[in-house]
Amino acid sequence: MSASISAPAIEVRDLHRVYDAKPAPVVALRGIDLEVRPGEFFGLLGPNGAGKTTLIKILTTLLLPSSGTARVFGFDVVNETTQIRRIMNMVAGGEQSGYGILTVREQLWMFSQFYGLTRGDGWRRVDELIDAVGLGEQRVQRVSTLSTGERQKMNMVRGLLNDPWIFFLDEPTLGLDVSAARGIRELILDWKGAVDGRTVLLTTHYMAEADELCERIAIVDHGRILAIGTPAELKRRVQAESIFRLEVDRLDHGPGSLARLPGVLSAAAASAGELDAERQTVAVNLVLEDDAALSGVVGALSGLGSQILALRKSEPTLEDVFVELVGRGFDAQEGSNAPEAGGPDDAVQGEPAVEAHSG
Amino acid sequence: MSAFVRREGGSPLESATWTSRQVFMTNLRTVGGRAYPRVTGMFREKSWVFFEILLPFLATSAFVFVYRAVEAPREYIGFVVIGGAMTAFWLNVIWMMAQQLWWEKSQGNLELYFAAPMSITAVLFGMAFGGFVMSSGRAVAVLVVATALYGVEFAIDQWLLLGGVFLLTMSALYGLGMVLASLFLMWGREAWHLTQLMIEPVYFVSGLNFPVARLGLLGAVAISTLPLAVGLDAMRQLAFAGAPYPEGTPAPEVEVLILIAMTVVLLAIARWSLAKLERMARRDGKLSIRWQ
Numbered sequence: 001m002s003a004s005i006s007a008p009a010i011e012v013r014d015l016h017r018v019y020d021a022k023p024a025p026v027v028a029l030r031g032i033d034l035e036v037r038p039g040e041f042f043g044l045l046g047p048n049g050a051g052k053t054t055l056i057k058i059l060t061t062l063l064l065p066s067s068g069t070a071r072v073f074g075f076d077v078v079n080e081t082t083q084i085r086r087i088m089n090m091v092a093g094g095e096q097s098g099y100g101i102l103t104v105r106e107q108l109w110m111f112s113q114f115y116g117l118t119r120g121d122g123w124r125r126v127d128e129l130i131d132a133v134g135l136g137e138q139r140v141q142r143v144s145t146l147s148t149g150e151r152q153k154m155n156m157v158r159g160l161l162n163d164p165w166i167f168f169l170d171e172p173t174l175g176l177d178v179s180a181a182r183g184i185r186e187l188i189l190d191w192k193g194a195v196d197g198r199t200v201l202l203t204t205h206y207m208a209e210a211d212e213l214c215e216r217i218a219i220v221d222h223g224r225i226l227a228i229g230t231p232a233e234l235k236r237r238v239q240a241e242s243i244f245r246l247e248v249d250r251l252d253h254g255p256g257s258l259a260r261l262p263g264v265l266s267a268a269a270a271s272a273g274e275l276d277a278e279r280q281t282v283a284v285n286l287v288l289e290d291d292a293a294l295s296g297v298v299g300a301l302s303g304l305g306s307q308i309l310a311l312r313k314s315e316p317t318l319e320d321v322f323v324e325l326v327g328r329g330f331d332a333q334e335g336s337n338a339p340e341a342g343g344p345d346d347a348v349q350g351e352p353a354v355e356a357h358s359g
Numbered sequence: 360m361s362a363f364v365r366r367e368g369g370s371p372l373e374s375a376t377w378t379s380r381q382v383f384m385t386n387l388r389t390v391g392g393r394a395y396p397r398v399t400g401m402f403r404e405k406s407w408v409f410f411e412i413l414l415p416f417l418a419t420s421a422f423v424f425v426y427r428a429v430e431a432p433r434e435y436i437g438f439v440v441i442g443g444a445m446t447a448f449w450l451n452v453i454w455m456m457a458q459q460l461w462w463e464k465s466q467g468n469l470e471l472y473f474a475a476p477m478s479i480t481a482v483l484f485g486m487a488f489g490g491f492v493m494s495s496g497r498a499v500a501v502l503v504v505a506t507a508l509y510g511v512e513f514a515i516d517q518w519l520l521l522g523g524v525f526l527l528t529m530s531a532l533y534g535l536g537m538v539l540a541s542l543f544l545m546w547g548r549e550a551w552h553l554t555q556l557m558i559e560p561v562y563f564v565s566g567l568n569f570p571v572a573r574l575g576l577l578g579a580v581a582i583s584t585l586p587l588a589v590g591l592d593a594m595r596q597l598a599f600a601g602a603p604y605p606e607g608t609p610a611p612e613v614e615v616l617i618l619i620a621m622t623v624v625l626l627a628i629a630r631w632s633l634a635k636l637e638r639m640a641r642r643d644g645k646l647s648i649r650w651q
Contacts, residue, residue, distance in 0.1 A: 007371075009371075062470055062641065063641055064642050073375070085475060087375045092467070096467055097466060099400075101396060101399070101404065111471075113392025113395075114388075115477075116385030116476070132362035162476075191363045194364055
């Protein structure tokens with residue numbers, strides 16, 4: 001066994017994955033290097049076809065790499081699959097797993113048995129988690145009658161049954177409405193925060209979600225990691241300066257009086273807004289070397305007799321970072337590289353027997 | 360939140376290290392867990408009463424009337440009633456074992472099975488056990504109703520052997536189901552058509568409605584390859600001791616040996632094919648992953 005207590009939660013070295021496909025093989029991963037620390041909330045952000053799902057499938061032992069190595073808490077994804085499966089779990093967005101004929105409680109209990117919980121512990125654990133995620137009213141409802149949001153909550157409970165050390169979440173809020181998605185995000189944060197050392201790997205193409213949840217993010221496109229860092233670090237890549245929009249009641253000597261201050265790179269008038277019928281406000285766009293220069297500006301304004309009415313920092317988004325790195329936005333796809341979900345082969349081919357649906 | 364507090368395993372390394380007993384018990388619990396939806400479904404979906412008792416019963420009745428019309432020996436009515444009862448198991452194997460993994464894949468269950476720490480063989484054992492329990496109820500219903508209605512008189516000398524043959528037949532039959540489950544998944548989306556293609560020919564060569572030895576060489580081949588054919592043949596001989604049975608039919612004791620061999624071989628093939636299936640799934644990404 002190659003795992004050690006100090007092993008990274010995820011360690012990926014020069015990982016490649018090529019799918020046999022016609023007319024030509026599809027390269028899904030092209031030399032991924034990645035390290036995720038135990039206890040970290042790590043995000044893979046990228047458009048459809050970027051290779052996120054392929055990477056998560058390799059890490060969850062469902063897919064072999066074509067070359068390179070990947071380890072989860074020190075266990076090799078090729079040869080130590082059983083150990084990895086004992087300490088991880090996974091949930092994907094739009095997951096329809098299980099059997100519609102069962103109730104929520106029964107379905108979850110069935111899955112608990114796959115992780116070795118005793119019969120009694122299985123029922124107890126299921127009930128605790130059902131209550132924890134607010135599915136109490138649906139406890140004895142058939143799975144086939146759940147709404148999309150309820151179903152995803154149930155899937156999250158399934159993923160938590162074995163109390164995983166590492167939780168892989170593949171677009172977990174895909175297709176959910178705003179409220180349901182928020183519920184899922186809060187649930188993930190609550191679970192992770194309850195115990196030190198729990199690690200989450202989240203793939204998403206929702207930038208706000210990655211920004212809100214992840215301590216570090218890797219931006220992925222065409223099977224490559226383009227950048228890794230905290231959301232703030234990534235944003236600084238595209239905007240090294242601090243940009244503020246300032247509104248004051250008066251600025252007698254104009255914005256130029258601010259531009260001469262130490263640490264101020266530029267100060268330009270922005271559109272002035274009406275404060276009330278008598279007075280007008282003065283708006284200034286300030287570009288500072290860093291946030292520390294702001295105190296000098298505030299002091300100078302005070303000396304000039306100006307009253308600050310509003311001050312807002314202008315932040316770049318992760319989409320700005322992506323555009324800077326890739327040269328296109330998330331919506332401007334070049335055509336999918338590797339399928340992430342719901343490929344054409346999903347087309348219904350003949351119904352299985354009705355009874356088979358009952359499990 | 361107390362539900363989110365960790366209970367066991369102080370480190371990932373500790374949590375990943377299981378004893379042999381833990382491994383065994385997890386697989387055993389998996390069998391029970393996977394059998395659960397089938398047993399529960401039996402009570403929840405009442406439509407099976409119509410599809411799996413009434414329809415097979417009608418098919419059985421048709422043969423009963425034919426045998427009566429041609430004045431066949433009375434035991435032949437018993438032969439066809441046993442065949443009718445055993446139909447429930449064959450239908451279960453072909454519909455709910457053979458094409459089940461294919462269906463599990465399309466639902467996204469298969470990748471969850473592969474990603475869990477139990478053996479996929481345990482999942483199939485669970486399907487088989489649940490299916491057996493489910494089909495037993497249906498088989499007993501057909502047997503009891505048809506026996507009462509058509510006045511079948513059994514002549515059983517060797518109860519123990521008959522019970523043993525039945526269990527061996529089930530072992531071999533569900534072993535075949537496990538093999539077919541892997542094969543159908545590997546062959547892909549033709550599972551539905553393959554299933555339909557197999558039903559009637561297997562009915563015929565298994566001799567569900569007549570002693571398979573009547574088929575001559577074809578019957579001999581069936582007895583040596585199809586668990587249902589050999590099991591039915593042995594059960595009929597044991598349930599109607601002294602009945603006029605076609606010459607050349609192997610004795611029940613010989614058929615027991617054939618069934619034992621079939622069980623061992625089929626379970627070994629099932630285990631091998633499941634391991635191969637998982638290797639293929641991980642190598643190609645085409646079997647466990649829904650979009651592939």
